[in-house]
């Protein structure tokens with residue numbers, strides 16, 4: 001028995017009783033005596049199903065100096081996440097069942113957030129032949145992607161979408177035509193002013209168009225990762241109107257940031273796809289509001305300080321983001337009145353669970369006890385030096401945000417409290 | 419003079435005028451053969467060139483000597499740059515070798531900004547990637563001002579590889595700050611997105627750019643741009659988009675020809691135009707020396 005005391009459920013103060021990893025009772029009785037049961041006082045915070053992040057980089061195996069499974073999962077639960085999907089660009093890459101098994105075992109030992117790995121589309125992430133998707137699926141992958149090394153060959157992408165669809169595996173496309181993406185920041189006036197080589201937006205949009213048309217022709221699903229441009233949103237909107245089975249994510253970086261952030265050459269603002277323009281940012285928010293974009297994923301990409309203290313052009317791409325995601329999204333989407341907290345919860349949790357066909361927390365009797373408690377009125381300044389993640393790389397340090405994760409419960413266990 | 423000279427962006431008219439006025443004075447010294455001035459005696463200057471440029475490095479070297487400063491050259495093996503050696507380590511090393519002014523050339527935009535945040539010394543950006551080359555912008559403005567007696571109201575046409583040019587950016591920023599009109603023309607594969615937001619007027623043809631201009635500034639077309647497919651041939655480039663004697667006739671009477679050098683004769687500009695009476699291309703080199711003397715003098719006084 002465990003009681004989550006004094007939390008808001010549907011706007012009312014409640015005590016949520018757990019037995020094991022399930023909700024046993026939701027009590028709105030204020031005079032309830034809970035003194036004899038282990039409990040956690042939510043202090044009037046809002047209880048929500050814990051978030052699920054379908055796009056993170058945990059860096060293990062291979063790049064443990066950037067992040068490892070343990071530090072990544074500590075960061076995840078501190079961000080209010082009960083589950084994360086690590087991308088396969090590890091070293092060696094996650095293209096076979098043995099590495100999937102290694103990740104699953106490591107993650108289980110941590111007893112923090114759940115891990116649903118994503119396997120490679122192609123062997124060695126080389127874009128030449130399909131990886132052993134079915135074998136990896138038996139060990140626990142829920143999707144395939146060559147994130148970061150996009151599948152250039154349309155022929156291979158077609159085969160991947162067909163083969164994965166037969167297994168019920170989702171194909172996640174990091175949509176990028178490398179031929180058009182030889183720069184470091186969004187191609188536009190700010191890149192020109194800074195004198196940094198730009199990445200044309202068509203690098204992303206042309207590949208989104210390709211994936212959508214393949215999904216249409218093959219009658220398969222496809223998921224578009226980290227949508228960053230206005231035309232990208234429009235392409236997905238068009239596809240959905242036609243009934244094409246496409247889903248899409250964007251992230252806090254694109255909801256909150258633009259390429260103004262590159263003007264002081266802070267390598268922490270270097271991310272792929274790059275931070276775009278204000279008109280893109282607004283189109284992405286509109287896509288989240290109207291349902292064109294299904295969910296929010298962080299693309300948590302931790303790097304070491306020494307890598308990110310190189311010159312802009314030589315520093316690696318990526319922003320660390322698990323621990324700032326909720327606050328950034330709450331501030332930009334809910335506090336501004338663009339959407340309700342319930343809608344944000346769909347974007348950060350339930351829609352993700354649906355896309356991946358995995359369980360998520362449910363605040364009902366017998367519901368899975370994967371929860372986050374958030375304080376909607378807490379205000380603070382983002383400071384990555386306090387993060388659990390090894391990756392302190394974020395251009396959002398110093399931002400004033402509202403909304404804070406107070407505690408996270410995974411599988412009925414309190415795994416994080418502030 | 420501000421602490422660092424990282425770019426012309428953000429500099430006021432008064433700040434630019436202060437440097438140009440001082441540079442005029444330095445130019446007088448040069449013309450009189452006075453090379454042993456002591457404006458910056460006791461100052462130490464470090465030339466830190468991550469990219470090869472004998473011209474600019476030598477110009478800074480002589481400029482330092484002619485105002486009485488000590489100068490040392492640190493040549494950085496190009497291999498450590500391609501390996502992405504941490505700028506932070508470089509900065510820390512420089513911080514420990516005591517010096518007053520660091521002159522840095524680097525192939526990456528923002529490198530001088532980065533350095534300036536980590537050292538106590540003054541930093542002069544001697545060119546950072548495609549970003550800025552402020553002393554070049556200043557020497558170009560000095561050349562124009564000495565010829566026309568003013569910058570305000572001049573029309574300057576910048577022609578050639580605008581996309582990869584730090585010289586174009588520094589000139590656009592500096593000249594518009596000083597009240598000149600800047601027109602730019604480049605073939606579309608060598609034009610950067612949104613350049614008009616920096617205050618330049620984008621022209622559709624080289625003729626449109628030159629017509630009515632007081633200054634025709636050519637920018638170097640690197641042959642590697644042809645190898646990467648940005649234009650089909652030198653022959654076509656020169657014929658269709660080069661600065662030729664015929665096209666120069668469209669400019670205002672008394673117009674001058676400028677180029678940051680080295681010049682590719684017969685590519686972006688014809689040899690005939692380079693050698694013509696109204697060419698200031700070699701004059702620019704002397705003015706470069708004067709501008710760098712002025713900057714080192716002013717920085718030494720500011721310490």
Ligand SMILES: [Zn+2]
Nearest residue numbers: 147148174225
């Ligand atoms: Zn990606």
